[in-house]
Amino acid sequence: MPAAPLRLGLAGLGTVGIGVVKIVQAEADLIAARTGRRVVITAVSARDRSKNRDADLSGYAWEADPVALARRDDIDVFVEVMGGHDGPAKASTEAAIAAGKDVVTANKALLAHHGQALAEAAEAAGRVIRFEAAVAGGIPVIKVLTEGLAGNRIKRVMGVMNGTCNYILTRMQSAGLPYDQVFEEARQLGYLEADPNLDVGGIDAGHKLSLLAAIAFGTRVSFDQVELEGIGSVSIDDIRLAEDMGYRIKLLGVAQMTGRGLEQRMTPCLVPIASPLGQLQGGTNMVVLEGDSVGQIVMRGAGAGMGPTASAVMGDVIDLARGLRIATFGIPASALVEAQPARAATPAPYYLRMTLLDKPGALAKIATCLGDAGVSIDQMRQYGHEGAKAPVLIVTHKAAPDDVAHALTRFAATGVLVGDPVAIRIEEV
Ligand code: NAP
């Protein structure tokens, strides 16, 4: 007797939802061949039933309310691709779990805010939540972490996980345009989220990093502990000068377990131009995983868009069709430990840019501030003169972030500084 089909209830018929419909319809036979059963959509939900969605939805029941969809007896898996960390996404995901359905979601915001509670509820109900599409779009990073690298202790997780920010930074660099102009371009191209601060403020990428950190280090999702800094203050001057020193600026996520606790940061960092991260152009994502046995793995691919995101959703659906059931964050939710947050204290070289008054002893005063704070200079460059002012660039040897911050506070008292200095961490990649 043929196996019973796996029946999906699809909440959300936007970019991702319609991508899922297209794959389910176009690849029905391939999926059946790979899983041994058919995967079908039973019912769908969105806000506006009359909208033209460029897909044939006539065979699916319509539910105006995603919570009602989640509770239907004729679905096995609730696919949540609506978005939002509260409201209908949360209510319908909770309803699905309570009704005994597995859940597949692309919603990083939902899991970054409520991942622990939802994972506990799912496990109590004997269900699973899968969320490959929520992190780095089409890159199957969650599968790699939970399955392929399950025999490793993960040392560090790094990555560029917001395509919009990488588009803006690489466009500034290649066209020599200032941030505001490229931001406007990105808006016109439709790259920005409805709330652009989710992208340029680093929040969207921070959500993603917090989910990877939970899997990598067996800790409860702790998005509120991610050190966040967006790209709004990255200047074209820094992009040009960093390039001159052999670096590119990326909105880089880094999570690592240190002796002091879990360090999670999503901040602008410099990376060497020649590194894979330094070479990453446009709206592409890259995730770098480091395990004790495997060493370093680099994955690059589309972080957004209909095809790549639906590909990730379908990877999760197909796992469920095959009977592969892995705990939401790789280990039982009850075994996840509270992470001790460690604000970035891992020493790193720093890029410092400042404008000094061009007078005797100015540089010596700055060097003294650095030396007194225990920060050693590796390279230094002075760029001509602008009247009585001189732009100066310093790259330090590895230094503790607190020591660098301490030195910067002492710069002001030297009386030789014009404006505020800029300090950007150089990540060893
Ligand atoms: P979208 O194009 O804006 O589509 C959202 C869909 O959800 C729409 O069909 C909308 O209905 C429906 N919806 C919203 N509120 C609803 C409600 N209260 N009841 C029923 N339906 C509701 O969004 P998307 O880009 O597909 O993103 C969906 C999710 O995937 C989000 O969590 C997003 O963060 C995540 N994601 C997206 C991408 C990407 O490339 N787009 C990549 C990775 C992850 P109407 O169409 O009727 O308005």
Ligand code: HSE
């Ligand atoms: N706004 C996100 C990005 C979409 O630019 O990467 C995918 O999460």
